[in-house]
Amino acid sequence: MIDIVTALIRDGQGHVLLVRKRGTESFMQPGGKREPGESDLAALERELGEELGCAIVPASVRLLGIFEAPAANEPGQWVRAAAYAASLSGSVVCRAEIAEFAWVDPRSPGERKLAPLTRDTILPLALALEP
Numbered sequence: 001m002i003d004i005v006t007a008l009i010r011d012g013q014g015h016v017l018l019v020r021k022r023g024t025e026s027f028m029q030p031g032g033k034r035e036p037g038e039s040d041l042a043a044l045e046r047e048l049g050e051e052l053g054c055a056i057v058p059a060s061v062r063l064l065g066i067f068e069a070p071a072a073n074e075p076g077q078w079v080r081a082a083a084y085a086a087s088l089s090g091s092v093v094c095r096a097e098i099a100e101f102a103w104v105d106p107r108s109p110g111e112r113k114l115a116p117l118t119r120d121t122i123l124p125l126a127l128a129l130e131p
Contacts, residue, residue, distance in 0.1 A: 002071055002079045005040045006031030007048065007056070007086045008064060008122055008129075015103035016126050017092065018118060019051065022099040026072040028115035029083070029122055030101075040082050051098045054090035061086045064125060072115035081117055085129070 006029040009017040018027040030052055034043040040063075045056050064083045071077040092101055102112065106123040114123070 001068075002033070002074065002077055003082075004031055004033055004079055005043045005047075005082045005084070006117075006122075007044055007084050008126060009086055009088055010126065011103050013103075014106070014126075014130060016106050016123065017088075018102050018104050018112075018114075019094075019098050020100045020102075021073070021097045024073050024099075025113045026115040026118075027100075027102060027104070027112050028072055028118045029081075030098075031081070040084065044084060044086065048088070051094075051096045052088075052101065053093040053095050054088045057087040057089055064129075067117060067121045069115070069117035069120060072117070079117060083122065083125070 019030050020027045030048055032047040048054055048056060062085045064085055066082050068078055068080050071079045094101060106126040
C-alpha cells in the first residue's frame with residue numbers, strides 16, 4: 001500500500017485541478033507521499049509548492065476521507081489517500097515532475113486517461129459536494 005495525501009481543488013466554475021507527472025499517462029489530483037514525521041497539511045503544502053508553485057489557503061482545508069484504489073503508475077500496487085478539499089493561493093505552474101495540469105469538469109472529464117482514484121472516487125465526490 002502506498003500512503004499519500006491528495007487535494008481536491010476546484011476553480012470558480014466547479015472544475016477540478018488534475019495533474020500528470022512526466023513519463024506517465026494518467027491525470028490525478030495533486031499531492032504525494034508524506035516525508036517521515038510530516039503531517040498531512042505539511043505534506044500538501046510542500047507538494048503543491050514543489051510541483052505547482054502555489055500555496056494552500058490553510059483555513060480552506062477539510063478532510064474528505066481516506067480512500068483506496070489501484071495505483072495509476074505502479075502496476076499491482078494500491079494507494080491509500082487522505083483526501084482534502086482545499087483552495088489555493090498563487091498561480092498554478094508545472095514544476096518538478098509535473099508535465100501538465102488541467103482544470104476538468106467532473107461531469108464530463110473528456111478523453112484524458114484518469115487515475116483510478118480520480119475516476120472512481122474523487123470526481124464523483126466533487127459532484128456530490130457541489131452546492
